[in-house]
Amino acid sequence: MVAHITIGSVSESDLLARIIPMFGESPHAGSGVVVPPGDDAAVLATSGSVVVTTDSMVRGRDWRDDWSSGHDVGTKVVAQNVSDVAAMGAVPTGLLVALAADPDTDLDWVLDLTRGIADAAEDAGCPVVGGDLSSAPPGVVIVSVTAFGDLQGRAPVLRSGARPGDIVAVAGSLGWSGAGLALYEAGARPTTLSLPPDQHSDRDKNMSVLQWYHRSPRPPWESGPVAADAGATSMIDLSDGLVRDGGRIATASGVELALDEMALRGYLYAFEEALTPDEGWRQVLSGGEEHSLLATFPPGSVPDDLAAPWTVIGEVVEAGPAGPRLTVGGAVPSVTGWDHFAG
Amino acid sequence: MVAHITIGSVSESDLLARIIPMFGESPHAGSGVVVPPGDDAAVLATSGSVVVTTDSMVRGRDWRDDWSSGHDVGTKVVAQNVSDVAAMGAVPTGLLVALAADPDTDLDWVLDLTRGIADAAEDAGCPVVGGDLSSAPPGVVIVSVTAFGDLQGRAPVLRSGARPGDIVAVAGSLGWSGAGLALYEAGARPTTLSLPPDQHSDRDKNMSVLQWYHRSPRPPWESGPVAADAGATSMIDLSDGLVRDGGRIATASGVELALDEMALRGYLYAFEEALTPDEGWRQVLSGGEEHSLLATFPPGSVPDDLAAPWTVIGEVVEAGPAGPRLTVGGAVPSVTGWDHFAG
Known part of the structure; x- marks a missing residue:
């Protein structure tokens, strides 16, 4: 019988001290980041506009623990958001992560989720610049990501521009x-x-x-x-x-x-x-x-x-x-x- | 006995058709909005950088339904986020809202929440530019807001700048x-x-x-x-x-x-x-x-x-x-x- 350490058994500051460095390991972190995680809000450099989108995953609805690892969930929730940024014609520039989790959630699972988010963020070339932790009812884990993108001077590509002959x-x-x-x-x-x-x-x-x-x-x-x-x-x-x-x-x-x-x-x-x-x-x-x-x-x-x-x-x-x-x-x-x- | 209409009894598109116009009624909507809700992502105008922050509220943890109305919850989650933007020295420019809710949640409660978010967003002078709806386990309602802000040329005010004599x-x-x-x-x-x-x-x-x-x-x-x-x-x-x-x-x-x-x-x-x-x-x-x-x-x-x-x-x-x-x-x-x- 392995004793599981839960996120409720460590303090919020200890948990953040485990999570934040995992995001900082991305070689891309800091490229366009004016103010990094740790203050009231982060600040990202932009070129005149910012593309914004958000998407969530709910345990038991959007994934099953017997099929997906924490790393899988982190990879997928980043991919969903980054592809929305891409669909406007933009490159991803940053992510925010909000985690609402049962305090009885395994710490190892949360760290695996964090690693999946960090790996996908690195793959997408954009840093995780902040987030939020909330306590949720028994069994509940919900991961919400907000992604930011830069059009780099391009006009946004909308859904409404298709013309006959295209x-x-x-x-x-x-x-x-x-x-x-x-x-x-x-x-x-x-x-x-x-x-x-x-x-x-x-x-x-x-x-x-x-x-x-x-x-x-x-x-x-x-x-x-x-x-x-x-x-x-x-x-x-x-x-x-x-x-x-x-x-x-x-x-x-x-x-x-x-x-x-x-x-x-x-x-x-x-x-x-x-x-x-x-x-x-x-x-x-x-x-x-x-x-x-x-x-x-x-x-x-x-x-x-x-x-x-x-x-x-x-x-x-x-x-x-x-x-x-x-x-x-x-x-x-x-x-x-x-x-x-x-x- | 009043029959309650739940959000699960209407289609997602019908639900969005009820919600999105409530955000569009803000007189501020559109001011800095390059691409409004309805595409893969929204696009906001910026002045060289963007302030970003996220904060969530969980039913039963961050509010109790016997004390707070949906409108109260919407007002509070916007206030939490806008004050984080303000604490950097920025003015709020936009919000994203992610709602994860039990399909048995009352439609009227969700519309009241939406009205609270819209009223607070109007009070703060920033439009709601997008969001995400997810189905959650029985009894669960989690509202996550991401707020954006513009420093309007100001340097961000950090936590680290206090000096003796201040x-x-x-x-x-x-x-x-x-x-x-x-x-x-x-x-x-x-x-x-x-x-x-x-x-x-x-x-x-x-x-x-x-x-x-x-x-x-x-x-x-x-x-x-x-x-x-x-x-x-x-x-x-x-x-x-x-x-x-x-x-x-x-x-x-x-x-x-x-x-x-x-x-x-x-x-x-x-x-x-x-x-x-x-x-x-x-x-x-x-x-x-x-x-x-x-x-x-x-x-x-x-x-x-x-x-x-x-x-x-x-x-x-x-x-x-x-x-x-x-x-x-x-x-x-x-x-x-x-x-x-x-x-």
């Missing part, structure tokens, strides 16, 4: 997070991960990649500013699925996003042997929490950047009598994304 | 929130509030003001930029009590804050007939969640602004052999503030 393209994967969740929900557990990689079957490899992506996604946030520089007319972060989020661009822009079925079926390769073709197709169209970027570009201007690749998946056409909508192969797909409350 | 001053009340909490905990309920004010006893009036301030504080955030303009050398928001937060200035600055006991006893007037003198004194020194501002000024530079008054309560002296500390009447007070986890 090309629709996506940066990053489609359906991996939803597929990973479906595998977990079906009880799948890759048991061969301790074997050398050359002894993994294709099925095991696909399954473990999908489950990994669900736990700790790494969306292509570098592709956001690249798209803005290339002249993207609209952009969105795919948090609720391609059909639902693409539909938001269509509605905001007053156009039809006509997606190409063959191009999208190319994304099924990731699910071979792990999901049925029907289930894989459902995930490509409607899997949530992917955080890849969907954008529209004037013809001939889709970025050709190997480090931040964009894949053409359709075109923008005039809205027809049915009004703004998203179609796949000419038809409105029957799948939809998810709703946080009404499920 | 004057210590406070803007706002001392101990009201802690006193109000103590009255609630003792079971007090002002029952005469429905009577005309001239029929209230002094005791009833004092009690109801203290309880009101505990539920929905209105700290003097306008005094922060005034202090910075006057040359304040250090400043802090009083969230954990005068002794504890003043001690933070002493430690960060490497000085002693020598507070004047007679000046501080002047603050006891607010508690007459409502608290015993000993309890009132304890609240002046260590009552939490007041969010008044404590600052140090070079001699002769304490602001003389009737709209944002500062009251002298002591002076800064060289740290003695005991090191940086806060004293009252020459002695270290025995009371301390509170700890969010260890109590």
Whole structure:
């Protein structure tokens, strides 16, 4: 029986003394930071404007402890926020973290969460500049992150700028997070991960990649500013699925996003042997929490950047009598994304 | 039996359609807002830097539904954040709100919370520019606010700048929130509030003001930029009590804050007939969640602004052999503030 140290058994100042140095280890910390953590508020340098967004994860709703580690949760909550910054065409410049946790939460879990946040922040090139700790009821852990971004002189890329004739393209994967969740929900557990990689079957490899992506996604946030520089007319972060989020661009822009079925079926390769073709197709169209970027570009201007690749998946056409909508192969797909409350 | 509509019984988009217009009614909305709510992220105009801070309130820990309304909670969580912005010498420019709530939460409560946030944001002159909704476990409601501020060319006022010879001053009340909490905990309920004010006893009036301030504080955030303009050398928001937060200035600055006991006893007037003198004194020194501002000024530079008054309560002296500390009447007070986890 291992004795667990809880966060309630150490003082708030001791807990902060453990957490804050983990954020300070990022080599990027301090780059644009005028006032670092430790005062009433932090101060970040800006270039005339600041991009701001917030997103939370709730234990038992947005993650399960038997599937995800603290590090996974920290990675994912940062990724969600940074991809929203990227979807405006901005680079991330800083993060705030608010943790509300049951005092009986394991200290080791909180430190693992902190490490995950710090690692993802370092990967994104932005420091954690502050936060807040609150005591929560038994069993409750909620992590809220606010991300800041700098447009570096670019105009923000909105959802409303798609025009007929534009090309629709996506940066990053489609359906991996939803597929990973479906595998977990079906009880799948890759048991061969301790074997050398050359002894993994294709099925095991696909399954473990999908489950990994669900736990700790790494969306292509570098592709956001690249798209803005290339002249993207609209952009969105795919948090609720391609059909639902693409539909938001269509509605905001007053156009039809006509997606190409063959191009999208190319994304099924990731699910071979792990999901049925029907289930894989459902995930490509409607899997949530992917955080890849969907954008529209004037013809001939889709970025050709190997480090931040964009894949053409359709075109923008005039809205027809049915009004703004998203179609796949000419038809409105029957799948939809998810709703946080009404499920 | 009134049928309650819960937030889980309406769709997320319907809920947002109720909430977002309440924020848009602020006459200040849009002033510095480059991209308003509704896209992946909001964009705020800045003048070279941005002040950022976050603070959360947890139902059952930071408020009780039988004492506080949703409007009270909204007012308080905004006040906490805006006073942190003010304590840097900045004016508030925008807010993000993250709500994690049990789907069984009453829709009316959430709308009342929203109205409280919107009213306080309007009072502070800053728009709500975005947010996040999450589903939480049964009974759980957590409201997290992130506030942004603009220094308008001022240097940020840190905790570390107090120098021997400086004057210590406070803007706002001392101990009201802690006193109000103590009255609630003792079971007090002002029952005469429905009577005309001239029929209230002094005791009833004092009690109801203290309880009101505990539920929905209105700290003097306008005094922060005034202090910075006057040359304040250090400043802090009083969230954990005068002794504890003043001690933070002493430690960060490497000085002693020598507070004047007679000046501080002047603050006891607010508690007459409502608290015993000993309890009132304890609240002046260590009552939490007041969010008044404590600052140090070079001699002769304490602001003389009737709209944002500062009251002298002591002076800064060289740290003695005991090191940086806060004293009252020459002695270290025995009371301390509170700890969010260890109590």
